[in-house]
Every structure is written in structure tokens, then in C-alpha cells.
Amino acid sequence: MTLAGLTPHRLVQALDRFNAAHPWDHNAHYHRWILRQLPRRFGSALDVGSGTGDLARLLATRADEVRGVDSDPAITAQARALTPEPTAASFAVADALTDLPAGPHDVITCVATLHHLPFTEALDTFREHMAPGGILVVVGLYRPRTVTDHLLGAGAVLPNAALGWLKNRGRAAAPPTSMTARTRPADMAFPDIAAEAHTVLPGARLRRRLFWRYTLTWRRP
Incomplete structure (x- = not known):
């Protein structure tokens, strides 16, 4: 037929x-787009929900130091095993709201992770860990x-x-x-995501994207 x-x-x-x-x-599809939002060189980067470490390893081609954090010990061990030495990237098991490396960080990325967290609290936490002039880039689900x-x-x-x-x-x-790790469906609609993001991060830019994703970029004043 x-x-x-x-x-x-x-x-x-x-x-x-x-x-x-x-x-x-679908998430890795946006990694090169993420790099285009960032300076050619920067100091410290933090990748929240780093998974197997693909994005953190890309960030390490531009950063002096990259810290990847994930709540899953097994996938964090996998990220370490996949990362050759020497490298600027390191990985740790951490809670995205309470255990983030202190920073401040020049770049924070978060891909397909934010919908697992309390949205406003997570954005507040990211903002607090950013250096002045730092850039937050999110690829999320809605x-x-x-x-x-x-x-x-x-x-x-x-x-x-x-x-x-x-x-x-x-x-x-x-x-x-x-x-290999399954992502649960998002429960926030895009208009609600945009409204809350603009409250916490004035000047943030959000856009719906293909493949059931949205992007958020914000530079800390």
C-alpha cells in the first residue's frame, strides 16, 4: 500500500x-546551534543534565573548564568513560537545585532537563550561579x-x-x-514557559522550534 x-x-x-x-x-540536533550562541572562548561552563556528556565535550573545545552534572549515577559514569583524557570536561552526580558547582559560570546550558525540575526555582538557581555577562542557553520540551x-x-x-x-x-x-534514558513528557505549555521565564529572566528570548522543542537564551546583566 x-x-x-x-x-x-x-x-x-x-x-x-x-x-x-x-x-x-533530537537534543543533540541542537548542540551546534547552542555553540553558535556562545563566545569563541570563555572560562567556566556548567551543563545541567549532562547525560552521556556529548554537549559538555563540545563546550570543552571552547572553555577553560566544563562541569557536567546529572542526577543519574549510571549515566554520569558512562559520561566519564566516554570522555578522553586530558580534557576540560568533568562530570559529577548532583542535584540541579541544591548541589550545583558554585561558579560563577560564564555559560550554563540545560538540554531536555528543565521540565524535570520546578521551573521557576531552577531558573532562579541558574541565574544565581552565573557570572555577570554570562549566557544561559536552554533547549526544552513543552x-x-x-x-x-x-x-x-x-x-x-x-x-x-x-x-x-x-x-x-x-x-x-x-x-x-x-x-537510552527516557524523558518524561513536559507538562508546561509554551505560553506559560515564556511568561514565567520573562518574570525570572527579564529580556530572555524564547522560541518554539522544530522537533517538539523550544529554546531560551538569556545574558545576565
């Missing part, structure tokens, strides 16, 4: 099967609620399949190492 002959329900099922066979890391949200989600379905095909060179594949 061709795609044209599929019902909407069967089309969704077919795409789900295709995506499962050609997985790719709960679709508006027509715009649903249209953007629908528009991402085919590009998602196409990128899965290209990144896996047309072959079926196992999920990347960075995708």
Missing part, C-alpha cells in the same frame, strides 16, 4: 515504525496546547523521518547511546 492509500491513523503508525527503525537524537503548537508538531513529522533516514544512511539502527 502506498502512503497515499493510508488512512491518517495508519500513516501515523507507519511513521512511528519508521522512526523507531531510524532513531536519532506541552502542545495552541494551534501553533500543533501545526508546528505536524510540520515536524516528515522532516523527522527524513533526518532519521539521512543520519542512519537509510539503514535500520539501534537508538544512540544518548537516547
Whole structure:
């Protein structure tokens, strides 16, 4: 049966099967974008929810020191094992609200982690750990609620399949190492995220993105 002959329900099922066979890391897709928001060189960086350490290792190409923190001991051990020596990146098990390295940090990043935390309290904590002039970059998940949200989600379905095909060179594949930990769904809608972020971080820039993500950037005065 061709795609044209599929019902909407069967089309969704077919795409789900295709995506499962050609997985790719939606969070890592934004890592290069994150680097474009940052200076060419900076001192201290903190990656909150560092997972297997992919972003922290990228930050280490520009930073004097990168601290990656995650609440999962197993995935933190994996990040250490995947990180060659010598490197500017180090990893620790830490609570994102109570145990962050003191800093102050010139850069703080947080990818697909903020929706696991009390939103306002987490942004307050990040702000307190930033150096003057420091940059916060968040890639987060939101709960679709508006027509715009649903249209953007629908528009991402085919590009998602196409990128899965290209990144896996047309072959079926196992999920990347960075995708082995499951992320729970977000419970905040984008308008609520934006409203609270602007209260805590005046001047923050937020934008809905493809692949069911949003971005937030903020520079501390």
C-alpha cells in the first residue's frame, strides 16, 4: 500500500515504525546551534543534565573548564568513560537545585532537563550561579496546547523521518547511546514557559522550534 492509500491513523503508525527503525537524537540536533550562541572562548561552563556528556565535550573545545552534572549515577559514569583524557570536561552526580558547582559560570546550558525540575526555582538557581555577562542557553520540551503548537508538531513529522533516514544512511539502527534514558513528557505549555521565564529572566528570548522543542537564551546583566 502506498502512503497515499493510508488512512491518517495508519500513516501515523507507519511513521512511528519508521522512526523507531531510524532513531536519532533530537537534543543533540541542537548542540551546534547552542555553540553558535556562545563566545569563541570563555572560562567556566556548567551543563545541567549532562547525560552521556556529548554537549559538555563540545563546550570543552571552547572553555577553560566544563562541569557536567546529572542526577543519574549510571549515566554520569558512562559520561566519564566516554570522555578522553586530558580534557576540560568533568562530570559529577548532583542535584540541579541544591548541589550545583558554585561558579560563577560564564555559560550554563540545560538540554531536555528543565521540565524535570520546578521551573521557576531552577531558573532562579541558574541565574544565581552565573557570572555577570554570562549566557544561559536552554533547549526544552513543552506541552502542545495552541494551534501553533500543533501545526508546528505536524510540520515536524516528515522532516523527522527524513533526518532519521539521512543520519542512519537509510539503514535500520539501534537508538544512540544518548537516547537510552527516557524523558518524561513536559507538562508546561509554551505560553506559560515564556511568561514565567520573562518574570525570572527579564529580556530572555524564547522560541518554539522544530522537533517538539523550544529554546531560551538569556545574558545576565
